[in-house]
Amino acid sequence: MKTITVSGAIIIRTNPDTHQKEVFATQRGYGDWKGWWEIPGGKIESGETPEECIVREIREELAMEVKAEETIAIVDYDYPAFHLTMHCILCTIVNGQPKLLEHQSAQWLTAETLTEITWLPADKLILKQINDLLVCEAN
DSSP states (O other), X not given: OOEEEEEEEEEEEEOTTTOOEEEEEEEOOSSTTTTOEEOSEEEOOTTOOHHHHHHHHHHHXXXXXXXXXXXXXEEEXXXXXXXXXXXXXXXXXXXXXXOXXXXXXXXXXXXXXXXXXXXXXXXXXXXXXXXHHHHHHHO
């Protein structure tokens, strides 16, 4: 089975209006999983670290600059056609606001709304860690 290795950005901010912690999620606009939600990111290129990948991918997909802070988890998941290894990296926004260049839609989600969307199967595996970050960060 083919293995695909990617980096995913767990981008957390404080909502300026509600002061709640939120995580950024994007909705796929193409492929077999069109309409499903994910943390943004993409494939790690040859010679690239997971951290370099996520900075590049967010610049390409969302036209903003992020700083890779730390790896929260590494998720392994077997999709029907391939094995996915995803490096889930906590990121902070350095410059800009997200602009959807590849995705169908996007949302900022709170701990309360985190499970209200249909996440990709691999991304579901990190929801507890994301929830813990949102709840921990809020205190």
